[in-house]
Amino acid sequence: MGRVEFCLFDADYVIENGEPVTRLWGKTKSGKTVLALDRKFRPYFYLELDEKHIENFNLSLFREKLAAIKDYGSAFIRAETVERNLLGEPKKFVKVTVKAPGDVNEIRHATEHWHEIKKPYEYDIPFYRRYVIDKDLIPTGWAVATGDEKKEGELDILELESVHKAEGNAHKLATLAIDIETYGEEIIMISLYNHSYKKVLTHGWSGASENVEILEDEKAMLQRLATVIAEKDPDVIVTYNGDLFDWVKIKERAEKLKVSLALGRDGKAMEFVKRGRMFSASINGRLHLDLYTFIENILADSLQSETFTLDMVSKELLGEGKEALEWKDMEKMWEEKRDIKVVADYCLKDSELTLHLADRLMPQIFELSKLVGQTPFDVSRMTYSQLVEWLFIRKAFEKNETALNRPEQSEIDKRREASPYVGGYVLLPEPGIHEDIALFDFASLYPTTVITHNISPETLDKDDGANNKVPDSDHYFSTKKKGFIPEILEDVVKKRVTLKKEMEFLDTSSKRYKDLYSMQYALKIIANASYGYYAYAGSRWYSRICAMSIASFGRYYIQKVINFAKEQGLNVIYGDTDSLFISKCTEKRAAKFLKDVNDTLPGVMELDFDAMYVSGIFVPAKSGVTAKKRYALLGKDGNITIRGFEKVRRDWCKISKDTQEKILFAILRDKDENKAIAIVRDVVAKINKGDIDTKDLVIYTQLSRPLEAYEQIGPHVAAARKYAARGHAVKEGSVIGYIITRGDGSISSRAEPFEYAQNYDPDYYINNQVLPAAMRILYGLGFSEEDVLGSDDESQRSLNMFMKKSMKRKLKEKFEKFKSD
DNA sequence: TTTGGTGTGGTCTGGA
DNA sequence: TCCAGACCACACC
Numbered sequence: 001m002g003r004v005e006f007c008l009f010d011a012d013y014v015i016e017n018g019e020p021v022t023r024l025w026g027k028t029k030s031g032k033t034v035l036a037l038d039r040k041f042r043p044y045f046y047l048e049l050d051e052k053h054i055e056n057f058n059l060s061l062f063r064e065k066l067a068a069i070k071d072y073g074s075a076f077i078r079a080e081t082v083e084r085n086l087l088g089e090p091k092k093f094v095k096v097t098v099k100a101p102g103d104v105n106e107i108r109h110a111t112e113h114w115h116e117i118k119k120p121y122e123y124d125i126p127f128y129r130r131y132v133i134d135k136d137l138i139p140t141g142w143a144v145a146t147g148d149e150k151k152e153g154e155l156d157i158l159e160l161e162s163v164h165k166a167e168g169n170a171h172k173l174a175t176l177a178i179d180i181e182t183y184g185e186e187i188i189m190i191s192l193y194n195h196s197y198k199k200v201l202t203h204g205w206s207g208a209s210e211n212v213e214i215l216e217d218e219k220a221m222l223q224r225l226a227t228v229i230a231e232k233d234p235d236v237i238v239t240y241n242g243d244l245f246d247w248v249k250i251k252e253r254a255e256k257l258k259v260s261l262a263l264g265r266d267g268k269a270m271e272f273v274k275r276g277r278m279f280s281a282s283i284n285g286r287l288h289l290d291l292y293t294f295i296e297n298i299l300a301d302s303l304q305s306e307t308f309t310l311d312m313v314s315k316e317l318l319g320e321g322k323e324a325l326e327w328k329d330m331e332k333m334w335e336e337k338r339d340i341k342v343v344a345d346y347c348l349k350d351s352e353l354t355l356h357l358a359d360r361l362m363p364q365i366f367e368l369s370k371l372v373g374q375t376p377f378d379v380s381r382m383t384y385s386q387l388v389e390w391l392f393i394r395k396a397f398e399k400n401e402t403a404l405n406r407p408e409q410s411e412i413d414k415r416r417e418a419s420p421y422v423g424g425y426v427l428l429p430e431p432g433i434h435e436d437i438a439l440f441d442f443a444s445l446y447p448t449t450v451i452t453h454n455i456s457p458e459t460l461d462k463d464d465g466a467n468n469k470v471p472d473s474d475h476y477f478s479t480k481k482k483g484f485i486p487e488i489l490e491d492v493v494k495k496r497v498t499l500k501k502e503m504e505f506l507d508t509s510s511k512r513y514k515d516l517y518s519m520q521y522a523l524k525i526i527a528n529a530s531y532g533y534y535a536y537a538g539s540r541w542y543s544r545i546c547a548m549s550i551a552s553f554g555r556y557y558i559q560k561v562i563n564f565a566k567e568q569g570l571n572v573i574y575g576d577t578d579s580l581f582i583s584k585c586t587e588k589r590a591a592k593f594l595k596d597v598n599d600t601l602p603g604v605m606e607l608d609f610d611a612m613y614v615s616g617i618f619v620p621a622k623s624g625v626t627a628k629k630r631y632a633l634l635g636k637d638g639n640i641t642i643r644g645f646e647k648v649r650r651d652w653c654k655i656s657k658d659t660q661e662k663i664l665f666a667i668l669r670d671k672d673e674n675k676a677i678a679i680v681r682d683v684v685a686k687i688n689k690g691d692i693d694t695k696d697l698v699i700y701t702q703l704s705r706p707l708e709a710y711e712q713i714g715p716h717v718a719a720a721r722k723y724a725a726r727g728h729a730v731k732e733g734s735v736i737g738y739i740i741t742r743g744d745g746s747i748s749s750r751a752e753p754f755e756y757a758q759n760y761d762p763d764y765y766i767n768n769q770v771l772p773a774a775m776r777i778l779y780g781l782g783f784s785e786e787d788v789l790g791s792d793d794e795s796q797r798s799l800n801m802f803m804k805k806s807m808k809r810k811l812k813e814k815f816e817k818f819k820s821d
Numbered sequence: 822t823t824t825g826g827t828g829t830g831g832t833c834t835g836g837a
Numbered sequence: 838t839c840c841a842g843a844c845c846a847c848a849c850c
Contacts, residue, residue, distance in 0.1 A: 276822050385824045423826030532824030577850045629849045712833050712844050
């Protein structure tokens with residue numbers, strides 16, 4: 001009997017002789033790979049008993065009935081009655097334990113309409129996830145196991161006797177990044193990269209180059225891939241879009257060329273596992289991380305990249321992108337079998353960047369994995385709602401609560417039809433330039449509201465709740481017992497506060513700081529997503545009333561704080577949902593205000609001081625009143641924080657974004673309006689002259705639906721159609737980069753995918769791009785287009801196009817009115 | 822498979 | 838030809 005400690009990095013199961021064997025994949029401190037097998041654990045689910053029949057319920061009869069289900073007789077292992085909570089209420093269930101995972105659904109369907117049964121529960125928890133939850137194991141954390149050890153080939157196998165979670169130090173998983181290049185159907189190159197190994201596999205051309213290994217043909221190259229993976233034996237294989245591209249291609253070609261790619265540690269081939277509608281590439285015993293899915297699902301909102309290509313994301317996250325190599329040029333090099341080094345370097349760079357991204361993102365993924373309690377393979381592919389949901393499911397087990405069922409499609413449709421409820425409060429900003437701005441915001445407003453007011457489906461309208469009524473609503477929440485979700489969130493929020501406190505005293509470049517940062521970031525993601533989860537149509541713990549109540553409390557608190565500030569004679573200029581801006585404020589005054597406010601706030605609700613800003617600007621919207629959600633703030637360090645303006649939107653071209661930013665610097669930092677005007681004139685002149693880098697003219701817009709589904713053909717749709725016509729894959733979610741070219745007809749008809757654009761329309765870029773973005777700032781400061789452009793004929797012509805006369809008059813009226821208000 | 826509501830603004834479309 | 842409203846994307850929190 002041996003005892004092994006290991007870092008648990010993946011879990012799955014296989015069926016042997018019709019019975020499931022749970023497999024835990026781990027890595028010991030000394031770097032040995034462990035495969036722990038549990039042959040005892042069995043799948044189960046619950047059947048809630050109908051109250052009307054509980055008195056007459058006879059378990060032995062029930063067992064007989066179960067045993068009589070046709071064909072499944074041998075599948076049953078146990079049926080027992082258990083008491084557990086359902087939405088906080090104790091209920092009676094039959095726990096049905098079956099032989100194999102595949103039996104669960106069939107038996108559930110066979111039994112759910114029996115008269116003594118009210119409803120089945122927890123029948124759709126995948127078997128290995130059930131295992132990890134029930135055994136209280138923490139993936140990417142440590143486990144200690146006992147059992148009989150044996151060796152099977154290279155693998156150390158442990159026939160599990162027992163397994164528990166354990167405290168453990170940092171682990172060192174061997175990571176390898178992979179990337180391929182294709183030409184038509186064919187794979188022409190594969191690059192592999194880790195910290196001590198760089199290799200490019202290719203075939204069919206000559207010319208030696210560093211790190212390049214030339215194989216006889218594609219088949220030999222794929223075979224070599226298998227041997228390299230076997231030799232390097234990585235725990236983690238990282239790709240960028242491997243689920244949808246690299247592994248799909250590799251599998252296709254391997255099948256076509258009849259190469260067996262036994263990449264798994266159990267000798268099995270890579271296979272695609274179904275996850276909802278998508279498929280993920282899975283290699284047994286190795287963790288395949290596809291960074292693209294993680295970035296798209298979780299990080300996208302916090303990135304400013306226009307597209308989430310490896311190049312763009314690497315530039316933003318690592319400060320280093322790819323070498324510029326045109327697709328067409330690369331194809332030519334392959335066709336002519338020359339410049340092998342150029343192509344090889346290019347391919348190697350992809351896997352290098354992928355590895356460096358993994359170094360950066362794996363800590364975050366692993367922390368999420370620990371927090372949610374599921375494997376990094378799964379967690380790295382989850383959306384926000386799934387992360388929250390799986391955390392809740394795990395906590396439900398711990399608290400003897402029954403996990404609620406996923407809604408049926410009909411129920412989802414019904415929920416989607418519900419009209420929106422009222423959300424956050426946005427205070428109309430004071431227009432113009434302000435100085436000495438203090439910015440405050442609530443620390444996690446919605447999560448702390450949930451905790452403070454015990455907002456949970458099972459506390460809703462329970463007991464009397466007289467002292468816990470929702471503002472502007474008849475609903476209330478019981479305060480007698482802590483709710484299921486408030487309890488979870490309290491844990492999350494408290495942990496995060498503790499981490500942030502420790503971080504304050506650390507050097508931001510230290511290892512410890514970075515670890516803590518990843519941990520608090522994981523907690524933040526969960527806390528922030530939990531509010532939306534209540535109102536999400538696909539949610540198990542769906543409660544619109546809870547969501548509405550949270551928003552209502554939120555409005556109450558921010559308005560309360562705004563009013564309090566005003567009573568104190570402070571100058572509130574703006575606020576959005578959980579924040580407020582106060583101008584003409586000193587740091588000292590801000591500190592006093594903060595303390596006074598927090599003295600009045602109940603529970604864990606807390607207002608935070610964000611920072612002092614030297615100045616800031618709010619400008620009029622098209623409507624004539626000051627625009628909400630659009631402003632710029634000048635920090636003490638001379639940096640500018642820009643929100644909402646064109647500068648931060650991907651559907652504006654770089655030249656207009658940069659121009660707008662320069663203007664904001666000129667106005668706020670240099671306080672030089674003439675400089676701002678000169679900037680605009682200069683850019684307009686350059687556009688007219690053709691003195692512009694075409695890259696700066698590209699407008700990026702995402703397709704939010706399939707190409708055929710559009711009622712209105714906007715520029716990005718028109719460009720996408722042309723792109724598709726040239727044989728490119730265009731689908732829902734694709735980001736189209738296009739340029740508006742010269743000619744007659746609508747803007748859309750002149751939108752060309754930027755790779756194919758032959759020219760650009762200076763009028764469009766002046767009148768519809770640069771000027772609107774620039775005037776957005778300058779108009780509110782009293783400048784007209786004439787002031788900005790001067791009166792030389794060329795500019796005037798542009799100007800007249802920009803502002804049709806009637807339009808000009810109307811806007812001017814609105815602006816005058818707005819100024820006098 | 823796409824957490825919620827609030828808000829701005831561009832382009833197209835079809836009726837006057 | 839002009840214009841309002843619909844459609845659409847993307848920001849903020």
